[in-house]
Amino acid sequence: MIQISVLGYGTVGSGVVEVLNTNKESIAKRAGQEINVKYVLDLKDFEGDPIQEKVVHDYSLIVNDPEVKIVVETMGGVNPAYEFVKEALLKGKSVCTSNKELVASHGAELLEVAKKNKVNFLFEASVGGGIPIIRPLNQSLTADEIQEITGILNGTTNYILTKMSQEGVGFETALKDAQEKGYAERNPEADIEGYDACRKIAILTSLAYGMHVNFEDIYTEGITKITDVDIRYAKEAGAVIKMFGTSKKVDNKVFAMISPVMINSTNPLYSVNDVFNGIFVKGNLLGDVMFYGAGAGKLPTASAVVSDVVDAVKHLGINIMQIWSSKPLELADINDSVHRYFVRIPKEEEDKAREVFGAIETIDAGVYGDFGFITGEMTEREYKEKAENLIIRNMIRVAF
Amino acid sequence: MIQISVLGYGTVGSGVVEVLNTNKESIAKRAGQEINVKYVLDLKDFEGDPIQEKVVHDYSLIVNDPEVKIVVETMGGVNPAYEFVKEALLKGKSVCTSNKELVASHGAELLEVAKKNKVNFLFEASVGGGIPIIRPLNQSLTADEIQEITGILNGTTNYILTKMSQEGVGFETALKDAQEKGYAERNPEADIEGYDACRKIAILTSLAYGMHVNFEDIYTEGITKITDVDIRYAKEAGAVIKMFGTSKKVDNKVFAMISPVMINSTNPLYSVNDVFNGIFVKGNLLGDVMFYGAGAGKLPTASAVVSDVVDAVKHLGINIMQIWSSKPLELADINDSVHRYFVRIPKEEEDKAREVFGAIETIDAGVYGDFGFITGEMTEREYKEKAENLIIRNMIRVAF
Incomplete structure (x- = not known):
């Protein structure tokens, strides 16, 4: 039997305990031994809960107990998670976490500490919830050089955009519905402004290229400016609007961004709807692969954490994670990235638009006083220069 | 530097050498050391090919060379692959194979031999080509109990069905096109009769439940009876026809089958088209996940083999594969499985059909003299009993 401890008995932490109880036998078979939760660290007492007797409030009890071989960190936030995790690794305990803020900001260092101490720092649940990525x-994907990772990495925004697209409602209505269903928080900023997805694409990009991507360097544009009018245009063009997190290697430069994108049915992420996530990876030899599943939710996320625990049990004393170096990966200037652009302007500016953009593809969505079109390919810089001459109602990048 | 050998320099075998050459540096970085192909076993000499100097015709040179730590088996077929692989494992060499026939028929035994000899028997490329599954x-997926695995596991048949669906051509025309493009073999039986997919679902099911599934026990129905008329009905019903390999756990019984199935756009496999494969897995806690990618092809398949080689290098002396026991998994009688059924009969039997099947959903595809409908849910046994009263032109299971 192996002893583990759980830090933080919130949604994911209590899910971890539930998963370990529900599938006790099959998990023990796969791990090669039974897994027992010795302590749960939380500020609360959980009186009356069967977990009560395991609850402690003092982390030193856990980190100094040589019986505890694996620590599950499901507190969230950078502090004190960072200090707790680092101390555990230094004391020879493996750590499994669902905490994307922690991994995005300190992943390189913690992977290195784990390696030095012959333990593992695992974070399957930090990106894509239950999706193995x-x-x-x-x-x-170790035989390939990764050329692109593009994902629908945030379930909340995907729910909102799906609802807007399928029911024709506006952004505010869809957000309210997401909040009522518990998919969006009362303060939804981290989701709708793209900050959550930004940390996730930073983690994936760091892992793919083996160097540290500072998430603050990633151009991040959320979905708050998407209106029902934009959705009508997208429909007319046979497209949907999704929020993508993308990193792409072009001529040895890596571009990374979070933004709404118009895609059509030729894109493997086209039918990733509601709270589901999908992650597309392109290898130089493998071609395209795509991973799809529940991007959040108590049990899917907890299941991913427990799969890490099983892996940690099977690899006691052996470091298995590829580390990414602390050396910063310099992202390319997003102004040099090339796209097509869907643009909406006042109808009276049509002639000027044709003059400025040259050959365009018009979309007639029957919106009075509006002129919508898709430009040819150009860099963001070129687009901005041209757009300065017009009254832009909205611009959405186009990926077809 | 680690020495490996490749058995069989055909499409996949030469692909493995190409992948190792093309991504030499990144592969060495991930494996922790350089990988060198010492021998290639083949009947031919490959004169003038840079590989020529490595070619040997005598397997004993390879299996008795203590420098060779990993053997890549890409010969295909059960014999002599089975004898070669077993001997390599017994001599303490890990084996990576793309050979689904071998894995489906001898997987349990070879995994056990590998475990006993502290080496690995890996076969990522045997199912789904380049898709990590x-x-x-x-x-x-170690924290979950698997409830269902359903896949589009054969690229050839998926290409044929996609072409029939998108271009309205008949089966023979689509098959001919697939043959001309090199997607189907001159003797296409293994693909179109479902035998290839059958071996793949046998492997996935054995791995999911840890017991040996005899592929010969799996009900297997290919796509040769699917006509352009069926496709017209599917379209009318907002559906497409795919060939599914499925295994499903219902009340502790496992049902497995290969058959054409009608699905609509709510199914995550709906937009898996052309030669692509998709594999859907349902866990009891994780919910639905789906994996998508190139199901065949020289480089995607070789990339999967090389990812196994990297894993074998990283795990010299440590067995990592979950073994499946040689104990046979008794599959449930397919007659007890429950579906809805799309049925086509002569128009003049409409009244009789309504009498026999009760409430049905009719589909009007405008086919003269034909009556098409979808039944309610019933077991295969019930369906067969009812169908005996009618002249059945075709029946396709419905998964919505």
Whole structure:
């Protein structure tokens, strides 16, 4: 039997305990031994909960107990998670976490500390919830050089955009519905402004290229400016609007960004709807692969954490994660990236637009006083220069 | 530097050498050391090919060379692959194979031999070509009990069905086109009769439940009876026809089958088209995940083999594969499985059909003299009993 401890008994932490209880036998079989939760660290007492007797409030009890071999960190936030995790690794305990803020900001360092101490720092649940993506990137796509990772990485925004698209409602209505269903938080900023997806694409990009991507360097544009009018245009063009996190290697430069994108049915992420996530990876030899599943939710996320625990049990004393160096990966200037652009302007500016953009593809969505079109390919810089001459109602990048 | 050998320099075998050459540096970085092909076993000499100096015709040179730590088996077929692989494992060499016939018929035994000899028997490329599915099943979905695996597991038949659906051509025309493009063999039986997919679902099911599934026990129905008329009905119903390999756990019984199935756009496999494969897995806690990519092709398949080689290098002396026991998994009688059925009969039997099947959903595809409908849910046994009263032109299971 192996002893583990859980830090933080919130949604994911209590899910971890539930998963370990529900599938006790099959998990023990796969791990090669039974897994027992010795302590749960939380500020609350959980009186009356069967977990009560395991709850402690003092982390030193856990980190100094040589019986505890694996620590599950499901507190969220950078502090004190960072200090707790680092201390555990230094004391020879493996750590499994669902905490994307922690991994995005300190992943390189913690992977290195784990390696030095012959333990593992695993974070499958930090990206894509229940979708296996970190382990495939680390262990399966090892024969390839990664050329692109593009994902629908945030379930909340995907729910909102799906609802807007399928029911024709506006952004505010869709957001309210997401909040009522518990998919969006009362303060939804981290989701709708793209900050959550930004940390996730930073983690995936760091892992793919083996160097540290500072998430603050990633151009991040959320979905708050998407209106029902834009959705009408997208429909007319046979497209949907999704929020993509993308990193792409072009001529040895890596571009990374979060932004709404118009895609059509030729894109493998086209039918990733509601709260589901999808992550597309292009290898130089493998071609395209795509991973799809529940991007969040208590049990899917907890299941991913427990799969890390099983892996940690099977690899006691052996470091298995590819580390990414602390050396910063300099991202290319997004102004040099090339796209097509969907643009909406006042109808009376049509002639000027044709003059400025040259050959365009018009979309007639029957919106009075509006003129919508898709430009040819050009850099962001070229687009901005041209757009300065017009009254832009909205611009959405086009990926077809 | 680690020495490996490749058995069989055909499409996949030469692909493995190409992948190792093309991504030499990044592969060495991930494996922790350089990988060198010492021998290539083949009947031919490959005169003038740079590989020529490595070619040997005598397997004993390879299996008795203690420098060779990993053997890549890409010969195909059960014999002599089975004898070669077993001997390599017994001599303490790990084996990576793309050979689904071998894995489906001798997987349980070879995994056990590998375990006993502290080496690895890896076969990522045997199912789904370049799609990571064996390793995720073995290492990522470990916290879950698998309830269902359903896949589009054969690229040839998916190409044919996609072409029939998108261009309205008949089966023979689509098959001919697939043959001309090199997607189907001159003798296409293994693909179009479902035998290839059958071996793949046998492997996935064995791995998911840890017991040996005899592929000969799996009900297997190919796509040769699908006509352009069926496709017209599917379209009318907002559906497409795909060939599914499925295994499903219902009340602790496992049902497995290969057959054409009608699905609509709510199914995550709906937009898996052309030669692409998609594999859907349902866990009891994780919910639905789906893996998508190139199901065949020289480089995607070779990339999967090389990812196994990297894993074998990283795990010298440590067995990592979950073994499946040689104990046979008794599959449930397919007659007890429950579906809805699309049925086509002569128009004049409409009244009789309504009498026999009760409430049905009719589909008007404008086919003269034909009556098409979808039944309610019933077991295969019930369906067969009812169908005996009618002249059945075709029946296709419906998964919505």
